[in-house]
Amino acid sequence: MSESGAPRVLDDAVWEEVVEATRGMAAPCFQCGVCTAVCPWGLVQAEPVSVRRLVRLAQLGVERWGEAIWRCTTCGACEALCPRGVPVSEVLLALRQLAWKRRSVPKGLSTMLWAVHWDGNPWDQPPSARTAWSRGLDVPAFTGEQEILLYVGCTATYDRRSQKVARSLARLLGASGVSFGVLPDEPCCGEAVRVVGQEGYLAEVVEATSRRFRDAGVRRLVALSPHCFDMFRTRYPFDGEIEVLHSTELLARLVDEGRLGFAKNVAATVTYHDPCYLGRRHGLYDPPRRLLAAIPGVTVVEMSSSREDALCCGGGGGRMWLETEAGERFGDLRVRQAEEAGAEVLATSCPFCVLCLEDSAKGLDGRLRVLDLSELACQALGEGRGDS
Ligand code: SF4
Ligand code: SF4
Secondary structure: OOOOOOOOOOHHHHHHHHHHHOOOOOOOOOOOOOHHHHHHHHHHHOOOOOOOHHHHHHHOOOOOOOOHHHOOOOOOHHHOOOOOOOOOHHHHHHOOOOOOOOOOOOOOHHHHHHHHHHHHOOOOOOOOHHHHHHOOOOOOOOOOOEEEEEOOOOHHOHHHHHHHHHHHHHHHHHHHOOOEEEEOOOOOOOOOHHHOOOHHHHHHHHHHHHHHHHHHHOOEEEEOHHHHHHHHOOOOOOOOOOOEEEEOOOOHHHHHOOOOOOOOOOOOOEEOOOOOOOOOOOOHHHHHHHHOOOOOOOEEEEOOOHHHHHHHHHHOOOHOOOOOOOOOOOOHHHHHHHHHHHOOOOOOOOOOHHHHHHHHHHHHHHOOOEEEEEHHHOOOOOOOOOOO
């Protein structure tokens, strides 16, 4: 029966199509509703997304999911608690694949995909400006001889605010003496393609990017963004040929080894926002906190929800390319939590998180500063070494 009480007619062809797309991932669901209860949309909407119902529709092969499938930020909060281990966000991404077939896709996503196709980035920016972020810094091109390929990622390459994070990270690596380089024609990792449900095109992007890395002789790659990091660590066929690290893992390691030290006091009360793609997706809660603890003068406070329970910033799952109405932004809740914790600085380690949280913090009259951990650490390097 449908929710209106009328009999629901099941269509075998649609059912087969849905089961094929979702690869049976929804089958173990027993409809407990935990996913709906923990989904952050429930905090910002009077009638929140019923995740349980979307999974049920996927089980039944009934095509009545509408625009709700595009809300998922792939934060993983539901998956962490689902008693049947249903990869809920993967189910929803599979439904997005079908939505493309039906041409039932939110405005803006086709443009984003064409930008990846023509310009190699989802921000519709010219490939010729790939290295503009590093102007004035000594950032060498990767030759295959250096220890590390610094993978900047499309957002930190082109977005003006995020470029400051890339510059800070490059300065930290320089200060530590690590030999690193960047690819002047850095290819897109394809995360934006994946999360909007374009599996077929994603395979092409992965193939091309893997080939570029192989040709360049990459053996160790450090990604600035947790989204690129997740792609390379879990969705690329590197088979151990390339070691993949997130920048906070490398920086914490360099601090531990005594290769990176901080001379300047940064007197501030700081709280750390765990990006979903570092924390819940990869269990990387400690390296960012070790880095934070190494910065002299910093007092660390935790928010009411942190680590496994961290609230999503709202920017994942392709939401950076979709409009989120005022009053429905998770970031507004997160900056309030940071304020309640007594923080002056809300630090994080993801370009999407910085952009979403900073946007929300603007409503607080500048009382809370949002910084990437690299920026904060860079301030502690000593006079003249912080980025602006
Ligand atoms: S938490 Fe898991 S088992 Fe429970 S309704 Fe959601 S998907 Fe189904
Ligand atoms: S992954 Fe996050 S946003 Fe998506 S359905 Fe689960 S809890 Fe909601």
